[in-house]
Amino acid sequence: MSAAEVRSLLCAAADVSDQARDVLLKLYDPTGEALLPIGANIPPNTNADGEQYRLVIKRANYVPQRPQEVKQVVEELNAVAAVVQNVKQIKQRVDDIKQEASEIQHGGLAHTPADDISSHAQTRPAIRRVRQVANLGIEAPLVHNFPPEVTENLKHPTFDVWQWEDSEMVGLVEQMFQEFGLIDEFNIEREKLHRFLQCARSSYNKNPFHNFRHCFCVTQMMYGLLHVTGVHEKLNKMEKLVLLTACIGHDLDHPGFNNAYQINANTELALIYNDVSPLENHHAAVLFTILKSPETNILANLSDADYKEVRKQIIQCILATDMAKHGDILARFKQYSEAGFNFEDPAQRQLLLQVITKCSDISNEVRPKEVSEPWVDSLLEEFFTQSDVEKAQGLPTAPFMDRQKVTKASAQVGFIGFVMIPLFELVAKVLPNMEEPVIQPIRKALDYYKGLLEKQSS
Numbered sequence: 001m002s003a004a005e006v007r008s009l010l011c012a013a014a015d016v017s018d019q020a021r022d023v024l025l026k027l028y029d030p031t032g033e034a035l036l037p038i039g040a041n042i043p044p045n046t047n048a049d050g051e052q053y054r055l056v057i058k059r060a061n062y063v064p065q066r067p068q069e070v071k072q073v074v075e076e077l078n079a080v081a082a083v084v085q086n087v088k089q090i091k092q093r094v095d096d097i098k099q100e101a102s103e104i105q106h107g108g109l110a111h112t113p114a115d116d117i118s119s120h121a122q123t124r125p126a127i128r129r130v131r132q133v134a135n136l137g138i139e140a141p142l143v144h145n146f147p148p149e150v151t152e153n154l155k156h157p158t159f160d161v162w163q164w165e166d167s168e169m170v171g172l173v174e175q176m177f178q179e180f181g182l183i184d185e186f187n188i189e190r191e192k193l194h195r196f197l198q199c200a201r202s203s204y205n206k207n208p209f210h211n212f213r214h215c216f217c218v219t220q221m222m223y224g225l226l227h228v229t230g231v232h233e234k235l236n237k238m239e240k241l242v243l244l245t246a247c248i249g250h251d252l253d254h255p256g257f258n259n260a261y262q263i264n265a266n267t268e269l270a271l272i273y274n275d276v277s278p279l280e281n282h283h284a285a286v287l288f289t290i291l292k293s294p295e296t297n298i299l300a301n302l303s304d305a306d307y308k309e310v311r312k313q314i315i316q317c318i319l320a321t322d323m324a325k326h327g328d329i330l331a332r333f334k335q336y337s338e339a340g341f342n343f344e345d346p347a348q349r350q351l352l353l354q355v356i357t358k359c360s361d362i363s364n365e366v367r368p369k370e371v372s373e374p375w376v377d378s379l380l381e382e383f384f385t386q387s388d389v390e391k392a393q394g395l396p397t398a399p400f401m402d403r404q405k406v407t408k409a410s411a412q413v414g415f416i417g418f419v420m421i422p423l424f425e426l427v428a429k430v431l432p433n434m435e436e437p438v439i440q441p442i443r444k445a446l447d448y449y450k451g452l453l454e455k456q457s458s
Contacts, residue, residue, distance in 0.1 A: 010055060025056070028056060030050055030054070144174070146175060158368055159367075173216065173244075182237055192295065192297070205256065208379070210251050210382065214375075221360040221367075228437045228438065239313075247317075248287075249283060252282075283318055284318045316353075321358060329358065376411070408449070410456075413450055416442060420442055425439065
């Protein structure tokens with residue numbers, strides 16, 4: 001169940017409306033001292049005397065000046081709270097949201113056992129979605145019959161990602177598995193692949209930027225980079241499976257607020273992962289929760305040794321998308337490239353997979369301007385929302401996310417010039433044929449935004 005659904009059950013138990021925005025529920029252990037998260041991870045308790053949870057209902061007299069922003073951050077954090085660990089495996093989590101705690105005054109106490117709630121919450125959100133997908137009776141073809149011009153364009157960075165519905169994007173990713181020969185190589189049942197992709201799609205939140213279409217963008221760019229550079233001919237099928245699966249899962253259940261926010265706001269994810277890449281660790285955990293279900297486990301027919309290796313490399317690729325690791329990864333890749341990249345060295349091949357995933361994740365400016373520019377607006381919308389919330393909560397804010405300090409042009413000039421171009425030019429020393437289809441569009445985008453910036457300054 002989602003955090004919101006669990007909250008609704010608790011509200012019903014406490015006889016309060018779950019639509020009441022001035023109500024905060026806090027769940028304590030039987031001692032009344034330890035907070036428990038209101039989410040899918042509530043550990044089971046019993047009806048025995050002395051073992052019942054304490055449900056505290058608190059009401060706020062403070063009316064926020066920015067109700068829409070406060071409402072949005074609460075909804076986002078509720079999404080974060082739906083962490084994909086089995087309830088029985090998690091004993092206690094801290095879920096005390098700072099911005100609400102400062103607004104709450106002590107209210108009344110209510111007591112209720114959590115047996116009924118925990119019995120529903122045993123099914124993790126991702127697995128529950130799998131079962132919903134499994135019961136849909138989907139009759140659409142598992143591999144769509146796209147025209148040859150579509151499947152050919154899919155192999156190029158110029159592919160227009162905006163013209164496709166979600167179901168069509170799922171079909172296009174299925175096409176990638178098919179074209180790489182992964183379905184036959186790893187004996188993947190087509191229905192299972194379809195359900196895996198549908199489950200992944202439903203596990204992306206409807207954020208302005210970090211949503212399922214972004215997932216498809218990253219996956220398609222990875223697929224395009226492999227083709228235009230010809231490196232897919234040097235990679236084995238297991239490595240292609242790693243790249244496809246990692247790109248599909250690289251932002252699963254993204255809450256729309258970045259790692260800096262998670263850490264500064266002391267969110268549940270930051271606590272679980274000790275402030276170390278909380279989002280990326282969460283994305284990987286959601287992915288492997290989906291893959292744990294027999295109904296969606298596309299890795300089911302791998303040997304134990306191959307599964308362990310694939311899992312390790314997928315996790316490495318997803319963790320590499322944390323920009324906090326950007327400098328370290330570039331330094332290591334530069335060392336390999338300057339010494340003459342060795343495709344026979346497993347460590348260098350693994351790092352290459354991570355770098356390809358990184359490139360794909362930040363690749364929008366490789367695309368034509370009419371395809372890439374809407375993504376800039378979407379990302380800034382997400383950034384500005386976070387910055388507004390951070391200001392309201394008294395948290396540190398990043399200048400590049402502050403609507404008062406950054407414009408589209410200034411944001412892009414800095415990012416393209418200092419992040420994208422150094423990364424892609426370094427990769428071009430190892431992968432061939434990147435200049436015209438990849439590097440030139442990035443430079444053209446930089447010139448475009450520099451021109452906008454000059455107009456704004458004049």
